[in-house]
């Protein structure tokens with residue numbers, strides 16, 4: 001029998017399946033579907049979350065919300081609490097940013113995704129957000145993961161930049177066993193020796209995670225690439241390998257952005273990217289048939 005999966009994963013499925021047993025709603029094929037407003041992540045739709053790295057002003061966010069909604073995004077992203085490598089960089093607008101996000105939701109009916117960095121902020125962010133984003137730097141913040149177990153909102157868990165997939169799944173498990181089965185995994189690039197891109201997009205993470213776990217998996221091509229020119233092609237790759245959606249940075253004036261401008265798409269670039277995705281979405285359906293094959297070949301389910 002050919003084993004397509006790394007044999008080290010053998011016998012570990014039961015641990016990942018604990019997430020399933022903790023009460024997640026699963027679709028016919030055994031995958032969990034996370035429902036937010038009228039949006040299903042992990043089902044048939046390819047769900048695009050788009051918006052600026054950080055909420056900078058009402059004008060910036062509302063204009064972006066309108067543009068990304070028109071281009072087909074279903075959720076709006078934007079950080080109000082920003083984890084910045086330098087203490088001198090823009091740290092986010094805090095509660096004021098959350099209020100702006102909520103206004104954008106009222107005006108566009110997009111769902112809201114925003115980052116939570118500390119367990120102390122979980123309550124206030126959950127009042128405004130539809131999905132709580134855990135950033136790469138927080139994937140191993142276990143106090144935060146625990147607190148998210150009872151936040152009442154789905155969690156978008158980004159892979160730590162030096163974390164293995166097993167470690168990512170263990171962090172998901174912490175949230176699930178703390179009471180919250182609504183988890184979306186996000187591959188956002190990992191640190192390697194390569195310097196041509198900000199991070200290295202581990203594209204194989206998508207079929208592996210879709211095989212060994214039942215959780216929705218999305219790709220963030222913006223933080224992986226670090227440059228906007230690579231974002232459309234990496235988004236196509238994500239679709240072709242069977243991802244459930246994307247998290248993409250978009251800004252009205254990327255060169256004026258207070259954070260991550262180099263990797264942010266303009267409205268036009270985002271619209272073009274969305275328009276060009278169609279043929280790749282057709283291929284995505286084929287990739288999604290892969291899971292049973294991989295599982296059968298590895299002798300597990």
Ligand code: PEP
Nearest residue numbers: 053135136137158188223
């Ligand atoms: C972000 O989404 O803007 C962000 C800070 O992402 P990451 O945690 O992946 O760096």
Ligand code: MN
Nearest residue numbers: 053249259260
């Ligand atoms: Mn960013």
